[in-house]
Amino acid sequence: xxxxxKINLKVLERTVVxxxxxxxxxxxxxxxxxxxxxxxxxxxxSGCRAHRVSLTEFGGVGDGVTSNTEAFRAAVGHxxxxxxxxxxxxxxxxxxxxxxxxxxxFTLFLDxxxxxxxxxxxxxxxxxxxxxxxxxxxDLSGGRYSNLIMGSNLTxxxxxxxxxxxxxxxxxxxxKFHSKELNSTRGYLLELMxxxxxxxxxLTFVNSMAWNVHPxxxxxxxxxxxxxxAPTDSPNTDGINPDSCSGVRIEDCYIVSGDDCIxxxxxxxxxxxxxxxxxxxxxxxxxxxxxxTSAVIALGSEMSGGIRNVRAEDITAINSESGVRIKxxxxxxxxxxxxxxRRMNLYTMKWVFWMTGxxxxxxxxxxxxxxxxxxxxxxxSDVVAENVTMAGKLEGIEGAPFKNICIxxxxxxxxxxxxxxxxxxYVEGVTSSVSPxxxxxxxxxxxxxAFPDDRLPVEDVNFCGC
Ligand SMILES: *[C@@H]1O[C@H](CO)[C@@H](O)[C@H](O)[C@H]1NC(C)=O
Ligand SMILES: *[C@@H]1O[C@H](CO)[C@@H](O)[C@H](O)[C@H]1NC(C)=O
Ligand SMILES: *[C@@H]1O[C@H](CO)[C@@H](O)[C@H](O)[C@H]1NC(C)=O
Ligand SMILES: *[C@@H]1O[C@H](CO)[C@@H](O)[C@H](O)[C@H]1NC(C)=O
Ligand SMILES: *[C@@H]1O[C@H](CO)[C@@H](O)[C@H](O)[C@H]1NC(C)=O
Ligand SMILES: *[C@@H]1O[C@H](CO)[C@@H](O)[C@H](O)[C@H]1NC(C)=O
Ligand SMILES: *[C@@H]1O[C@H](CO)[C@@H](O)[C@H](O)[C@H]1NC(C)=O
Ligand SMILES: *[C@@H]1O[C@H](CO)[C@@H](O)[C@H](O)[C@H]1NC(C)=O
Numbered sequence: 454x455x456x457x458x459k460i461n462l463k464v465l466e467r468t469v470v471x472x473x474x475x476x477x478x479x480x481x482x483x484x485x486x487x488x489x490x491x492x493x494x495x496x497x498x499s500g501c502r503a504h505r506v507s508l509t510e511f512g513g514v515g516d517g518v519t520s521n522t523e524a525f526r527a528a529v530g531h532x533x534x535x536x537x538x539x540x541x542x543x544x545x546x547x548x549x550x551x552x553x554x555x556x557x558x559f560t561l562f563l564d565x566x567x568x569x570x571x572x573x574x575x576x577x578x579x580x581x582x583x584x585x586x587x588x589x590x591x592d593l594s595g596g597r598y599s600n601l602i603m604g605s606n607l608t609x610x611x612x613x614x615x616x617x618x619x620x621x622x623x624x625x626x627x628x629k630f631h632s633k634e635l636n637s638t639r640g641y642l643l644e645l646m647x648x649x650x651x652x653x654x655x656l657t658f659v660n661s662m663a664w665n666v667h668p669x670x671x672x673x674x675x676x677x678x679x680x681x682x683a684p685t686d687s688p689n690t691d692g693i694n695p696d697s698c699s700g701v702r703i704e705d706c707y708i709v710s711g712d713d714c715i716x717x718x719x720x721x722x723x724x725x726x727x728x729x730x731x732x733x734x735x736x737x738x739x740x741x742x743x744x745x746t747s748a749v750i751a752l753g754s755e756m757s758g759g760i761r762n763v764r765a766e767d768i769t770a771i772n773s774e775s776g777v778r779i780k781x782x783x784x785x786x787x788x789x790x791x792x793x794x795r796r797m798n799l800y801t802m803k804w805v806f807w808m809t810g811x812x813x814x815x816x817x818x819x820x821x822x823x824x825x826x827x828x829x830x831x832x833x834s835d836v837v838a839e840n841v842t843m844a845g846k847l848e849g850i851e852g853a854p855f856k857n858i859c860i861x862x863x864x865x866x867x868x869x870x871x872x873x874x875x876x877x878x879y880v881e882g883v884t885s886s887v888s889p890x891x892x893x894x895x896x897x898x899x900x901x902x903a904f905p906d907d908r909l910p911v912e913d914v915n916f917c918g919c
Contacts, residue, residue: 491916492613492654492677496540496560501917503537507544515546520572522551529556538609538917543567543617551577552640555604555612563617563656571601571621571642571662580637584646584669586697586720586728586758588816590638592630592663592689597638600667607648611916614656616680619643621661627687639663639689646670652916654678663689665710669696670730673914676703685745687711692742694718697730697758700911703737713751714742714773717760719787722820725757726786732758734909737765744773749797752789754780754812756826759787764905768797775807776836779828782812783850786824792831793904799838805865806833806845808855810879828855831882832902838865843872844889849879858882859902860895 491501506528507513513524525541532539538558545566551574555561563569572578580596583589590597601621604610621642629635639662645651647670654677658665665681668674676693683690692708695701696718708714719725719732742749749770752760770776777794799805808828828849838844844865849855859882867874867889877892884895885902 492611492652494615496562496611496613497542499917501538502540502558502560504532504535504539505542506531506539507542508548509544513548515544515548517547517549517570519549520551520574520577521548522553522572522577525550525553529553529559532556532559543569550601552579552599552601552603555602555607555610557607558609560611560613563614563619565615565617567614567617569619573622573625578640586725586730587755588721588724592638593636595637598640598662600640600642600644602643604645604648607645609650609916610645610648611652612643612656613652613654616655616657618657618659620659623660623662623683623687623690626662630688641665641667643667644669649673650914650916651675652677657682659683660687661690664691664694666693667696668698668701671698672700673911674698674701675911675914676701676706678705681706681708681710683710685709685711685743691716695732695735696720697728697732699731699733700909700914701732701735702911702914703740705739707741709743711746712744713747714740714744714749716748716751717763718753718755719758719760721755721816722757722784722824724816725755726824728758730758731761731787733761734911735763736909736912737763737768739767740765740769742768742770742773744770746774748775748778748807749773750777752777752779752792754782754785754814756781756789757785757787760789761791763792764909765794766796766904768794770797770799770802772801773799775802775804777806777833779808779831780812781810781826781828782814783822784815784820784824785826786821788827788829790827790830794832795834795904797836799836799841801840802838803842804846805836805838805841805863806847806860808847808849808880810848810850810855825850825853827853830857831855832859832904833863834861834902834904836863836865841865841867843867843874843876845875845877845891847877847880847892851879854879854881856881858895859884860887860891861885861900861902863887865889
């Protein structure tokens with residue numbers, strides 16, 4: 454094995470660390486198969502990336518104080534375009550950093566007890582352009598603060614580890630947000646734009662400034678085995694938000710947050726309609742969520758590129774406001790359709806089913822009142838809910854009812870409620886074996902709701918030449 458640098462004492466020391474980190478882990482490529490997607494410890498064990506460096510080789514100091522922004526940028530820069538791909542290894546330590554970009558054919562690996570700490574020095578956070586499909590920042594008009602870890606126009610990117618942590622140190626941002634001291638929208642912990650083949654796995658995200666994981670205009674995205682934790686009263690700390698993405702698989706994630714655990718989006722009113730990129734072909738399975746003031750899975754409210762072909766199964770939620778929630782408004786345009794959800798176990802919920810057609814919330818006054826979203830083919834089955842305030846609040850749009858809703862095999866144990874157990878306006882569909890008895894708009898037709906049995910291409914995506 455070649456030493457990484459010319460020998461001198463300092464470098465020798467770094468080299469030893471790097472070799473220790475990599476030699477016992479260098480071995481033959483892992484077997485390729487359905488589950489060998491290239492993340493986790495296998496990212497080190499496989500020969501997947503030809504070039505490997507440790508952050509310490511670029512001057513990284515994991516003391517919880519020193520800024521490592523330049524070390525991260527230099528390390529990624531060093532690996533950019535490396536033939537056979539590159540891996541950046543982050544060892545145990547507390548690594549303060551400002552924003553940095555990733556590159557293609559690249560793996561970021563955070564070892565056990567490696568903690569990336571987003572710097573709280575505001576001078577390290579540049580303002581970047583708003584997303585074209587939103588037209589402005591979400592909190593405030595104009596641009597937005599940079600995200601912590603970013604990538605644009607990439608292919609084959611893996612962000613993984615042995616359950617290392619990415620900590621947004623969000624409190625300073627939440628406080629300034631609440632006291633209206635921020636002049637731009639908060640950034641996210643991880644945002645990948647226009648990228649294909651993205652794997653995010655085996656990591657923990659804590660205390661994000663706002664959203665945690667945000668793939669936007671991406672394809673073939675896998676999010677697997679991640680933990681996301683934020684105080685349940687922290688503002689807009691959504692867990693995973695696939696946005697105008699095609700082919701997304703989210704599995705085995707545990708999320709506790711102050712906003713939706715997962716929110717599928719596709720842009721805001723006229724800006725999202727113009728960009729015209731739907732979120733589609735999405736699989737969510739084995740999700741556990743706690744979100745007392747928001748949804749387990751939200752579709753919208755920004756859905757102006759359309760949302761279609763979403764499949765969710767084996768969902769567990771505790772103390773959450775609603776199960777799957779559809780949120781839209783006149784002005785959004787496009788559609789939410791072909792949504793299939795089965796096997797949800799819910800404990801302590803305000804609403805089991807919630808649809809909202811008048812969510813409002815527009816980027817500016819230029820939205821088109823004729824851009825009426827179409828919501829149809831929404832299927833829910835095999836749901837058990839305990840300690841629920843209301844079974845369903847299903848509210849479509851006058852003149853554009855939500856159609857072909859199907860709900861089957863549901864038991865919701867509703868505890869004392871002043872509100873009606875079901876409240877349905879401008880919705881049409883059927884039910885079967887639903888207790889308590891649903892609203893008249895959803896008569897019992899005795900037929901179980903469908904769930905597709907084909908596999909989506911994203912269920913078989915592999916990385917690193919597997
Ligand atoms: C996550 O880690 C586990 C245990 O190391 C490993 O078996 C699995 O392949 C990893 N998954 C991904 C998608 O990285
Ligand atoms: C990250 O990449 C974007 C464009 O892809 C660029 O505008 C930005 O300056 C880069 N940021 C850093 C810190 O290199
Ligand atoms: C990234 O891809 C988008 C969409 O194809 C394109 O509009 C943009 O110019 C690309 N950006 C860069 C920095 O190549
Ligand atoms: C990863 O770390 C988080 C936070 O400490 C913990 O809750 C979670 O159980 C860990 N996951 C694994 C697979 O060890
Ligand atoms: C926002 O702008 C005001 C007025 O220019 C300034 O005093 C304040 O420091 C800015 N806030 C931040 C967080 O940059
Ligand atoms: C039932 O839900 C209520 C909130 O509606 C909550 O206060 C209470 O703790 C829950 N009971 C149990 C047994 O979880
Ligand atoms: C109804 O749902 C329950 C709970 O998910 C499940 O155990 C049962 O098999 C389902 N019944 C039918 C007929 O599918
Ligand atoms: C049912 O929902 C509609 C639409 O949100 C609302 O106007 C109405 O007050 C609700 N009915 C009851 C009894 O709460």
